[in-house]
Every structure is written in structure tokens, then in C-alpha cells.
Amino acid sequence: METYRTHYSKDVTKDYFGKNITVAGWVEDIRNIGSLAFVILRDRLGTLQITAFKKKHPELFDMLVNITRESVISVYGFCKQSDKARNGYEIIPEEVKILSLAETPLPLGVVDKVESELDTRLDNRFIDLRKPELQALFKIRNEIISSVHNYLRSENFIEVHTPKIIASSSEGGTDVFRLKYFEREAFLAQSPQLYKQTLMATGLDRVYEIAWYFRAEEHNTRRHLNESTAIDVEMAFIKNEEDVMKILENLVYNMWKKASECKEELTILKREINLPNLPFIRLTYDEVLKLLNKNGYDVKWGDDLTTEQEKILGDIMQKKGHEFYFITKYPLESKPFYTMPDGEKLSRGFDLECKGMELSSGSQRIHDKELLEKRMKACGLDAAQFESYLKAFRYGIPPHGGFGFGIERFIMELLDIQNVRECILFPRDRNRLTP
């Protein structure tokens, strides 16, 4: 055996029928029929069948039927055309190498007929991830990220990486993780907000980051993580938040479109993806209140929407044919300090919602230092804590805006997944720190 693998399961075409090849992967199942046995081998692309005959190779036969499930093997053998086998061929083994023998019993079945709980699955995530539907999910995630790079770069954004260990909490409000930084205290960044804004003072003009968010909130829900990923975008020389929203909706459209092209993966996941129509509808906060009040929900002006109200709005909009919609012109009070005011009470902040779930939050930002300091004060923040951020506003900074966009939540909505923990490889939540 010169190499452990010459072909993946799905790469074996007619041309190889009648020839010898080498395949490798995980032993998914062994069906011993007596004098012949079938071994189902799984690799990244799918499964294939190895068929062994007791009479032909008694030793190989015994070896194969005694391997434990989920062991890793490499098999050199004759590739025989067969209508009875999956993929139209089977491998008649001539040499088998056990590369890694799996212990029994498995802590989690890969193809067992019983489902396992999410907690058990996450405790054994490396086995859980062997399931084709999970591999499909993360392959789609990969494609989506690739479309983010393609789209934003085509719009002249450059990818940046900002620090995750920071000296002060980025925006106030959200709880942040504290850590020891030599003799000082430091924090894990809850978002790249202050850094991407600072970059607007450099002339790079358009930046984006696939960023980690760390949030120390003690929530325990299907849609919160303490460590999550996001697409963070910031752009300069905008006229207003509408310029930002245009980029965001095109980005989402491109991501959605790319996902819809993952036919094989979507088949495995039994999902269909319909493309949304551009542009997404814009609802002002005032219009949202009217809609909700008309439907019997008494929301006072200035209040944030509760989770229930958000869902109702999602239902109303879906009935009207809008899965995606922007909510614009939020009350200034409910938006963070860096949000550009629009008159006395309103702001230039917006949310992008999908079926009642907030996917993205953005705004035009304040670029005037005096106004920024005034807003910080109004929000109860100490400007002195933000000196290095404020400095960027003293020596020339253009009007700008941007958004943050949660990747896991997006995948939840895209693939109709009920728990956000499914959408990240190794989730961090209130209780989970391993694996």
C-alpha cells in the first residue's frame, strides 16, 4: 500500500471500474451475512461499500468483521462495478490497514437509530460532526463566508483584524469578560466597534472583519452564545444610514444566494432556500408601532420591542411577503452612544430583522467629537475611559457608518435551525466551556 487514499467515495468514476484503488475513512457499519460481509466506509464526500468474501480471503474477512464501528481504516482493493452496491461499485479488498481502532461503546452513535440530546452531542462534538448533515451545515457556512469576502472585496472593502484584548469595555451596557493583563485588568472585546470606527480616521475608508464577540451575559436561551462570530462592516463618506443599508442588504442577498447554490448540502439537510427580493422593505420605528398597535399590542413610543412583539411583527411581515425587513429611525435613547441622532428624539440607527429575529444592527455614527462626548455623557459613560477612541475624532474623521451581523443567527434563519449552538463548532454558553 503506497498511500492511504487514492480516491474519495464519490470520486470513483466508471474509468476506475476493473482497476485497483485505495480508499480510506471511518467504518460506519459492518453487516456480516455469514460467508460475505459488507463494510460501509465513510469519508468527507459520502460512503462506499467494501464487500469481503470469507472463502476468498478468510483472514481479511475475519479482520474486517471484527473492526469496531467508527475505526479508521484504509483499504486497497479491486473496484468492481456493481448495480447492487451504492455508487454503482464495491471494493473487493486485497489489503486492509487499521489506522485507528475505535473504542466501544461509542459515547454517541453516528448512524444509530436513536437521536441524542444536544448536550450529549456537544460533549462529543467530534463524533457529532461526523454526521453528514452537520458537515453540510459547516460546508454551507464556509461558502457563505467565502461569499462575504467576495462581495465586500468587490465593493472595495478590505479585511482587517482588530484587538480582542482591550483596555475598557467597548460600549458600556453589555457585561464583558474580565481578565488579567499582566499587572493590569483587561477585557475581552464585545465587538470591534470602537476600532473599526477608529479606522475611519485612517483613510482606509471601507473595512470589514469576521470578528469574535465575547459577551458575559448570563442568558440561557436558544439564540444566545457567550462567544459568537459576526461580520463587522464600517464605511466612510456616507451621506446617511441608507448607504450602509444598501451594502448590508446586498451582502445578505449574496450570502443567501451562495447558500442556495449548495445543492448537495441542502439536499442532505432537507432544506430549500428561496431568494429574497431586493431591496428589503424599510419600516420606520413609528410604522412598526402603528402595525403592532393595530394588532392589539400596546407599545409605548420609546420602548424597545419585547421578544414576543418582535415575533408578532415577524409574522405580520411574513404574511405580507417580507422575510427580511429593516426597522429604521429608532428612538435615540434605545441606541448606543455612537449612533448619529436624527433630530431631537430619533436616531440614524437601524436593525435588520429576519422573521422576527434581529440579525444585524447598524447606524450612521457620530463623527463630531463634541456631539460624541455629549452623547456619552447622556448615556452615563465617562469620556475619560474612552480617551484613545476619542482621540481619533480630533484630527479629521469623515462621516461614516456600519453594522454588525451575527453569523450564527443568520445560519439559524437560513437553515431553520432551532438552537444557535448547532451553528458553531464548539459553542460557549453559560454552562459550557469544553470542548
Place this chain on the structure above:
RNA sequence: GCCCCGGUAGUGUAGUGGCCCAUCAUCCAAGCCUGUCGAGCUUGGGACUCGAGUUCAAAUCUCGGCCGGGGCGCCA
């Protein structure tokens, strides 16, 4: 931070005071079977989260710990 709920073989479950040295499936082990593909059949194996209490009797009731799930608030 507040509020609900749960913990039974490796996995997933049934069992709400005695009928339980605990059900079923899956799984694991041994065996039979020359075309399996949710293989089939036979036999066997394996569990009540921990501690204290109530009771003649606890998987079952009470309290506490540990572990987990969900909702709200907040947010992505």
C-alpha cells in the same frame, strides 16, 4: 439578574409509594445466515445524579448540593 422545568444502561426512553433484583428500542458481546444497504433471527450484557430526611416500604414524596434544558430581561 429573574422565573419555570428536568436528571433511569454507552445512547434515547417507560415507569408518579409495594405489581420493579426496573420497560422498550438502540448499542455492545457471542452465534446462525452468499447480496446487505434502518439487514434479519437466537442468546447474553448493561442504568435509577449525589447527600440527608419521611415511611414498614422510595426510581417514585420532602429538603439541599451538583449537572443540564427553556423563557424573560438584554442582545447578534
